[in-house]
Amino acid sequence: MTAEAAEDGWPFEDRGVAYGDGLFETVLVRDGRPLLWEEHLARLARGCRGLGIPRPDPARLARPLAEAPEGLSVLKLMLTRGSGGRGYAPPDPPEPRLRWRLAPFMPSPPRWRQGVRVRHCRLRLGIQPALAGIKHLNRLENVLARAEWADADTAEGLLCDSEGRLVEATCMNLFWQRNGLLETPRLDRCGVAGTLRAALLERLPIREVDAFPEALERVEALWLGNSLQGLWPVVRLDDARGRALQRWTLGQDHRRLQAEAHDVLGYPTRLDD
Amino acid sequence: MTAEAAEDGWPFEDRGVAYGDGLFETVLVRDGRPLLWEEHLARLARGCRGLGIPRPDPARLARPLAEAPEGLSVLKLMLTRGSGGRGYAPPDPPEPRLRWRLAPFMPSPPRWRQGVRVRHCRLRLGIQPALAGIKHLNRLENVLARAEWADADTAEGLLCDSEGRLVEATCMNLFWQRNGLLETPRLDRCGVAGTLRAALLERLPIREVDAFPEALERVEALWLGNSLQGLWPVVRLDDARGRALQRWTLGQDHRRLQAEAHDVLGYPTRLDD
Known part of the structure; x- marks a missing residue:
């Protein structure tokens, strides 16, 4: 499996799939500009505090925006606690896993x-x-x-x-x-x-x-x-x-x-x- | 990505990670023989009914047992609703995704x-x-x-x-x-x-x-x-x-x-x- 493919999916043991141990945001993006970005970052930060997952650097979260096309798209950001730990016990320290996807969006x-x-x-x-x-x-x-x-x-x-x-x-x-x-x-x-x-x-x-x-x-x-x-x-x-x-x-x-x-x-x- | 690698992990959009939309079983295996196998199959079937996921063929669920080593191991079976659907709305028909892993086990x-x-x-x-x-x-x-x-x-x-x-x-x-x-x-x-x-x-x-x-x-x-x-x-x-x-x-x-x-x-x- 190439590094690129690994970046795209989730390993078998990722805690996101094992336990739903993570967070997501779906962000409306217009011409590369995220709408309600501060609100999305704030909710993600609140989620990280609630679950005890280290908060990712906002600059890293914004990186996918550079690839956004003209017009409307939706950026789905997913952050899991990563792999490891013993059963439900979280790994210490956790190594969170961040994945994202951009897709076209059309409101109704x-x-x-x-x-x-x-x-x-x-x-x-x-x-x-x-x-x-x-x-x-x-x-x-x-x-x-x-x-x-x-x-x-x-x-x-x-x-x-x-x-x-x-x-x-x-x-x-x-x-x-x-x-x-x-x-x-x-x-x-x-x-x-x-x-x-x-x-x-x-x-x-x-x-x-x-x-x-x-x-x-x-x-x-x-x-x-x-x-x-x-x-x-x-x-x-x-x-x-x-x-x-x-x-x-x-x-x-x-x-x-x-x-x-x-x-x-x-x-x-x-x-x- | 080879077919083998794909068998091992989860695609980005799998509903197991997106929503925790799936089930799992962890089965004690002794010398290739699963303990409480009927009970595990029954609970998985109950979960499939509850979530509206088609029940996998028991023979398919048993296939990993052929690879179990001597002694004690644990078989983790994971079954998700697969990909697709519109947001939370489940795909119709669903194409469930089954993944498994065998690991050594030691009780205490x-x-x-x-x-x-x-x-x-x-x-x-x-x-x-x-x-x-x-x-x-x-x-x-x-x-x-x-x-x-x-x-x-x-x-x-x-x-x-x-x-x-x-x-x-x-x-x-x-x-x-x-x-x-x-x-x-x-x-x-x-x-x-x-x-x-x-x-x-x-x-x-x-x-x-x-x-x-x-x-x-x-x-x-x-x-x-x-x-x-x-x-x-x-x-x-x-x-x-x-x-x-x-x-x-x-x-x-x-x-x-x-x-x-x-x-x-x-x-x-x-x-x-």
């Missing part, structure tokens, strides 16, 4: 403009404060939740924790407007704290709250968002069997938060109905 | 004979019935728990779930004797259902119970066990800071369950004090 303007249909998932997220918020490689809950539906009309699934609180969607964060105020679920028990979410919390008065699904019955607008797709307004919410629970008509409320999010990502900020 | 007779010191871990296991019992690749909780101590005198750490019930140790199952009766924690909310545990439940009247750590104050004997190490009697239990909570003196109670477990694994059944 119809979802921006027309909004999306989402459903509640049956799966409940386990409560694990030690892993909450960070983007680690233990993502079986997301995989199982995403496998709950196959129809292309359903864009995302909403997840609650094992005590029933709203947390996130399978790969997006959740935002809503209630009585004119913006809110998003707290993520101190489970869930991934998205970088677009971090940027919006920084720019706007958004309250982090504990809320149950019933709260959605009284919201004026509901959105899903992440740093790749931007913000999708929700126009229909289904139960876990795909039966409509609730509908929203897109209006200026929806467009205001969307404009803010899209300004951060360089996506269109005017998406008039 | 001093731990059989003298017993071990264990401690409570601070980390609590998240409650996730969809993943409970199976040996999947999302093992960050085990890694974080195992990182709580570094002294070689402490053999294992006990884990409770987020509601405080005893579940398991970081890589072993838990058994105790209370009022002359054998018990082990139920594993329907979290934890890994070990193959030695399965064999003992089959052979002996062991009750699966919900129990809190206080229950250990009244047990006559406490053991940890798995299919590689056999059964370790616990002689000292510490709190999460390493201060002694409780001690046990080894006696005939301890030796009886140990003999049963070691009979299953072909380890010494007479370990008189």
Whole structure:
């Protein structure tokens, strides 16, 4: 196996595959420039602290950007604790392994403009404060939740924790407007704290709250968002069997938060109905 | 990269490393013969059903055994959902990827004979019935728990779930004797259902119970066990800071369950004090 091939894949015994012992980031890159780069670096650093993995040099993390093509692409960075250790016991010192891949990316303007249909998932997220918020490689809950539906009309699934609180969607964060105020679920028990979410919390008065699904019955607008797709307004919410629970008509409320999010990502900020 | 090298490692995008989307088994092999093979196959099959991964042909899983050396070795089998899919959404149909490695193995007779010191871990296991019992690749909780101590005198750490019930140790199952009766924690909310545990439940009247750590104050004997190490009697239990909570003196109670477990694994059944 050449050194180049070795750089590309993972050895049999890498702890990333053995235990999901690592972290990842997916970064939107426009013409070689990473969007929300500080937020991605901050979350990765938080993950490294949480897992006890040495933080890679930011310059090393930025190196793949030199190879990014014109236009939009997505940079997937993966950092594992590397090989070694005795079973679950981590190696001391660890020699983390960093791998990355650049791929073309296309967001979905119809979802921006027309909004999306989402459903509640049956799966409940386990409560694990030690892993909450960070983007680690233990993502079986997301995989199982995403496998709950196959129809292309359903864009995302909403997840609650094992005590029933709203947390996130399978790969997006959740935002809503209630009585004119913006809110998003707290993520101190489970869930991934998205970088677009971090940027919006920084720019706007958004309250982090504990809320149950019933709260959605009284919201004026509901959105899903992440740093790749931007913000999708929700126009229909289904139960876990795909039966409509609730509908929203897109209006200026929806467009205001969307404009803010899209300004951060360089996506269109005017998406008039 | 040659085909042989490709067989050995994992491609960048394998879902095993991306999401921990897979399963593993570690099998004790004696002179080419796998111990508890039916139990390992049954757990793997249960995991495949739970994750929606096609079950590999048992004959294919047994193929590595032909290469096992004389004496004791451990066969690590890893099965991932393979590559593909759209993000968390699983590929349809999946093309699972199977990898394996054989390594020499040596159990620890001093731990059989003298017993071990264990401690409570601070980390609590998240409650996730969809993943409970199976040996999947999302093992960050085990890694974080195992990182709580570094002294070689402490053999294992006990884990409770987020509601405080005893579940398991970081890589072993838990058994105790209370009022002359054998018990082990139920594993329907979290934890890994070990193959030695399965064999003992089959052979002996062991009750699966919900129990809190206080229950250990009244047990006559406490053991940890798995299919590689056999059964370790616990002689000292510490709190999460390493201060002694409780001690046990080894006696005939301890030796009886140990003999049963070691009979299953072909380890010494007479370990008189």
